[in-house]
Amino acid sequence: MTVEPAATRLRHQVPLVVWLVLVWMLLWGSWSWANLLSGLVVALVVLVLLPLPHVVGGVRVRPVPLLVFLGHFVVDLFVSGAEVAWQTLRPAGVRRTAIVRVQLRVDSDLLLTMVAEAISLVPGSLVLDLDRERRVMTLHLLPVRDRADVERKRAHVLVVEERLVRAFGAPEDLEALERAGSDAREEVRAP
Amino acid sequence: MTAFADVLAYACLVAGATLCLTAGLGLVRFPDVLSRMHAGTKPQVLGVLLVMVGAAIRLDGWANAWMLLLVAAFQLLTAPVSAHLISRVAYRRRHVRRDLLLVDELRGAEAQDDAHRGDEPGDAPPERDGAGRAGV
Structure with a gap:
């Protein structure tokens, strides 16, 4: 771990403190100065006792793409819930599954985490493995009918990734997305 | 209401x-x-x-x-x-x-990558000629 100036460290910890205080306030369920102050104390104690590697920044939030992503996400959540529920109920049971690898384009820890989380909740896929270096995600697909269906699901993963990058990605990430779009999808040039 | x-x-x-x-x-x-x-x-x-x-x-x-x-x-x-x-x-x-698998793309990569092998005795590297049948 590299030693950083105290100011930078502090700046990286601020979002975490805000989040912890927010959780504390939500747990109490009401706003008061006492809650805020005790939340701050708890947050600082947690951060001092359990120092976490900070999530390196480069993430910004764009409201409109964020809403687009959230809208699709909620719809996907319902569709996938219904789909898997149907698989459990129907007499024939599960017939075919598949394991596929998908070449992603983003190169940021936080974004990859978000993509993996979102992918696990959208229809038909579950993250099995994530190769950080090569940015390859291995997925287990549950209801697959045929090869075309597999390809359709693979394309859907890339769509989810793109929505997330548009909502949260730094300019570099957006650039990487466009570059990868113009290249062939398979080969990412090695430097 | x-x-x-x-x-x-x-x-x-x-x-x-x-x-x-x-x-x-x-x-x-x-x-x-x-x-x-x-x-x-x-x-x-x-x-x-x-x-x-x-x-x-x-x-x-x-x-x-x-x-x-x-x-x-x-x-x-x-x-x-x-x-x-x-x-x-x-x-x-x-x-x-x-x-039940229609496609298994991890398996091809697994062959070159020993980290993905299982960790039970039965998961020892297969003999060369029987490589295609491992894990059944």
Whole structure:
């Protein structure tokens, strides 16, 4: 771990403190100065006792793409819930599954985490493995009918990734997305 | 108005409970660990969310609603993580019904990558000529 100036460290910890205080306030369920102050104390104690590697920044939030992503996400959540529920109920049971690898384009820890989380909740896929270096995600697909269906699901993963990058990605990430779009999808040039 | 809210709340609660039930059914009926994890994430998460929405409508006061919001948020964040860890271990220990797989792209890569091998005695590297039949 590299030693950083105290100011930078502090700046990286601020979002975490805000989040912890927010959780504390939500747990109490009401706003008061006492809650805020005790939340701050708890947050600082947690951060001092359990120092976490900070999530390196480069993430910004764009409201409109964020809403687009959230809208699709909620719809996907319902569709996938219904789909898997149907698989459990129907007499024939599960017939075919598949394991596929998908070449992603983003190169940021936080974004990859978000993509993996979102992918696990959208229809038909579950993250099995994530190769950080090569940015390859291995997925287990549950209801697959045929090869075309597999390809359709693979394309859907890339769509989810793109929505997330548009909502949260730094300019570099957006650039990487466009570059990868113009290249062939398979080969990412090695430097 | 309250009657409408009540109906909405009950609908959410029943739908959520049903989805959780199907998640349990999936655990019993699905053929292998990886498929079961699908049942453990999607209908389960959606079911919990619906129950939370129903409860938030039914319970009075914001204090409860905030708590339910937290439950929902942590459910969304943690369910995929635990499902991922379990299915990853399952794959490495080869609790996979290969006969159900239409495509397995991890297997090709696995051959060059010993890290993906299972860690039971039976997972020792196969003999050269029998390589294609490992893990059945």
